[in-house]
Amino acid sequence: MDDYRAIADEIAASIAAGRLRPGEQLPTQRAFARRRGVAGSTAGRVYRDLVRRGLVVGEVGRGTFVRAGHGEPGARVPLAEPAGAPVDLELNYPVVQEQSALLATGLTPMLRADALDAALRPVGAAGTAAAREAFAALASGAGRTGRDASDEGEAGSGPAWHAADDDVLFAANGRQAIAAALAALVPPGQRLGVEALTYPVVKAIAQRLGITLVPLPVDESGLLPDALAAVHRATPLRALYLQPRLQNPLGVTLEPERREALAAEVRRLDLPVVEDAIWSFLRPGIPPLAALVPERTILVDSLSKRLAPGLSTGFAVVPAVLRTSVTAALRSGGWTPSGFALEAAVRWITDGTVGTVEAAKRADATARQLLARQSLAGQTLRSDPCSYYVWWELPAAWRVETFVAAAAREGIAVTPGAAFAVGTRITPSAVRVGLASPPLPVLAGALDTLAQVARSAPEDLLD
Numbered sequence: 001m002d003d004y005r006a007i008a009d010e011i012a013a014s015i016a017a018g019r020l021r022p023g024e025q026l027p028t029q030r031a032f033a034r035r036r037g038v039a040g041s042t043a044g045r046v047y048r049d050l051v052r053r054g055l056v057v058g059e060v061g062r063g064t065f066v067r068a069g070h071g072e073p074g075a076r077v078p079l080a081e082p083a084g085a086p087v088d089l090e091l092n093y094p095v096v097q098e099q100s101a102l103l104a105t106g107l108t109p110m111l112r113a114d115a116l117d118a119a120l121r122p123v124g125a126a127g128t129a130a131a132r133e134a135f136a137a138l139a140s141g142a143g144r145t146g147r148d149a150s151d152e153g154e155a156g157s158g159p160a161w162h163a164a165d166d167d168v169l170f171a172a173n174g175r176q177a178i179a180a181a182l183a184a185l186v187p188p189g190q191r192l193g194v195e196a197l198t199y200p201v202v203k204a205i206a207q208r209l210g211i212t213l214v215p216l217p218v219d220e221s222g223l224l225p226d227a228l229a230a231v232h233r234a235t236p237l238r239a240l241y242l243q244p245r246l247q248n249p250l251g252v253t254l255e256p257e258r259r260e261a262l263a264a265e266v267r268r269l270d271l272p273v274v275e276d277a278i279w280s281f282l283r284p285g286i287p288p289l290a291a292l293v294p295e296r297t298i299l300v301d302s303l304s305k306r307l308a309p310g311l312s313t314g315f316a317v318v319p320a321v322l323r324t325s326v327t328a329a330l331r332s333g334g335w336t337p338s339g340f341a342l343e344a345a346v347r348w349i350t351d352g353t354v355g356t357v358e359a360a361k362r363a364d365a366t367a368r369q370l371l372a373r374q375s376l377a378g379q380t381l382r383s384d385p386c387s388y389y390v391w392w393e394l395p396a397a398w399r400v401e402t403f404v405a406a407a408a409r410e411g412i413a414v415t416p417g418a419a420f421a422v423g424t425r426i427t428p429s430a431v432r433v434g435l436a437s438p439p440l441p442v443l444a445g446a447l448d449t450l451a452q453v454a455r456s457a458p459e460d461l462l463d
Contacts, residue, residue: 004045007036008053011046015055015066023409026056026064087412087446092388092434093309096360103307106348110340119343125330127170131342134349135170135315136163139277139299141284161291163299163317169326170315170342174278174302176335177314178241179205181274181298183333184325185239186211193237195223197420197428199248199276202241215422216240220382222252225265232269239272244289246279249391249420249432251384253283263292270296272322277301281358282365282386295319298326303345305388306358313341362386368435368443375447379454388436391417394429395454402458403431410453412446 014020026047027035033043047064050056058064110119126132140162171177178201186192188210194202196215206213214237217227223242231237244254244262254262266273266289275289275297290297296319304312314337318326330336348354365388372390373381380393394403400416407414417428433450435443 003038004042004049007038007042008046008049011050012053012055020066022066023411024066026066028063086408087442088437089434089443089446090413090415092305092436094305094361094364094388094436095308096357096364098360099307099357102353102356103311103348106351106353107344109347110344115343119340121339123170123337123339123342125169125171125327125336127168127337127342128346129165131170131346132165132168134346135168136165136317138349138354139163139168139301139315139317161287161294163290167317167319167323168315169318169323169330170313170337171302171330171335172314172337172341173312174276174300174304174314175201175205176330176333177300177302177316178202178274178276179209180326180329180333180335181300181316181318182206182211182239182241183209183329184322185272185274185298187238190238191235193228193231193240193271194422195242195247196422196426197249197417198241198422199243200419203422213422215426218250218252220252221258222247222254223258223262225258225261228262229265229269232271237271239274240266241274241276242289243276243279245277245283245286246384246387248279249389249415249417250382251387251389251391252382253286253384254289259289260292263289266293266296273297275299278305279387281306282362282388283384284358284362290317295321298322303354306354306361307348311341311345313337313345365435368440371440371444372433372435372447375444376451376454379451388434390433390435392431392433394431398429398454398458400429400431403453406453406456406458407450410449412449414450 011020026032029043029047030040032046033040036043047056047058051058055067056064057067110116141160171180182192182205186209189212191212191214192206193214193216195218197218198213203213214231214235216231217224222244228240244259246253273289273293273296277288277299278301280286280288280301288297288299290299298319299317300314302312302314316326365386368388369383369385369390372383376390376392379395382391382393383389394400400418404414404416415432415434417430417432420432421428433447438446
């Protein structure tokens with residue numbers, strides 16, 4: 001008994017002296033016993049005694065870590081305690097408290113044997129007539145509120161847009177809808193124009209399809225129409241991919257004048273467009289680019305952000321001239337939807353569940369943005385008050401890789417800006433911070449920790 005207490009006292013002294021720092025992981029009990037030449041049961045007693053004293057914390061499946069914050073005189077204030085799992089500010093899937101109960105209610109009628117039998121039958125890319133009608137309303141805006149969208153768009157934004165039922169095609173998820181649209185428009189070896197900072201999944205899709213991505217200049221208002229024209233003149237593009245509303249990662253939404261100028265340029269260049277509308281539900285009332293150039297725009301979206309990541313039915317609104325080629329791409333890629341998921345989605349759209357959840361997420365996103373602005377006050381941030389992410393240009397003292405590593409040591413995962421950059425000309429000294437996934441108290445603590453990391457000298461954290 002005295003042996004284990006003496007060993008525990010020795011480790012406690014190392015923690016007090018700073019030789020073992022907050023967040024540092026101790027060896028496994030088996031490895032500790034082997035190193036110290038003691039029995040496994042003795043090692044277990046040592047670790048339990050350290051936990052009892054509040055000096056370490058044990059996490060199931062991860063190990064034992066020196067606990068942050070013991071109040072020793074003159075001790076450095078720790079940045080964070082190690083959590084049971086890292087705080088994930090990379091993935092960005094919003095979930096609001098009330099949505100599960102709402103979704104469960106909508107599924108109840110499907111539990112009848114006849115309804116379930118119909119829902120489990122296979123469906124093709126064209127889905128069902130009911131699905132096309134429901135998703136056309138969702139894309140047009142009616143699905144957000146459960147009533148017809150206003151015929152008026154935002155002031156000066158151009159005409160309201162109403163997707164035709166027959167223009168809607170379906171995929172199992174939004175990524176597959178994007179892949180099918182790109183496969184239909186851009187042959188292997190050809191060039192696709194994208195914003196210089198773009199959705200990383202598009203980079204991966206282009207690589208698999210053999211498509212060359214061409215970065216297009218942007219400013220604080222989004223894609224520059226004149227730059228698009230200049231790039232296209234120099235080396236012609238086959239299509240354009242962009243996010244005109246709440247662009248990921250910058251959070252930019254094209255203002256009416258910029259959107260109209262871009263539409264005019266696209267029409268003049270006769271350039272087909274893939275418009276990604278995945279976050280558009282957070283900024284309702286803004287017509288898509290497809291409202292201005294419907295004859296050459298494929299609008300893609302999914303339910304993964306509106307509802308939940310496991311409910312990721314994707315869809316595309318495709319002009320008639322492109323419908324055959326996009327349908328062929330969906331079929332050949334094996335990207336057609338699940339009948340059950342499609343039927344469930346139709347019920348959630350038509351009974352108002354989707355509109356209710358969207359409204360809750362808009363309020364949630366606004367609250368999280370406010371929290372980010374408060375916690376990261378004084379930092380250089382780009383975002384939209386309605387979005388679920390922040391583009392953070394780091395202080396000059398920090399290299400991106402060093403900051404990401406420092407955040408990881410505190411149990412927080414953020415996305416380096418290079419993940420969004422196309423080509424090698426841009427090396428953004430920034431990270432994207434996703435706000436959607438953690439519970440609000442966890443997010444608040446993580447943001448405060450990141451702010452403290454940013455204010456520290458890199459060598460103080462990583463030496």
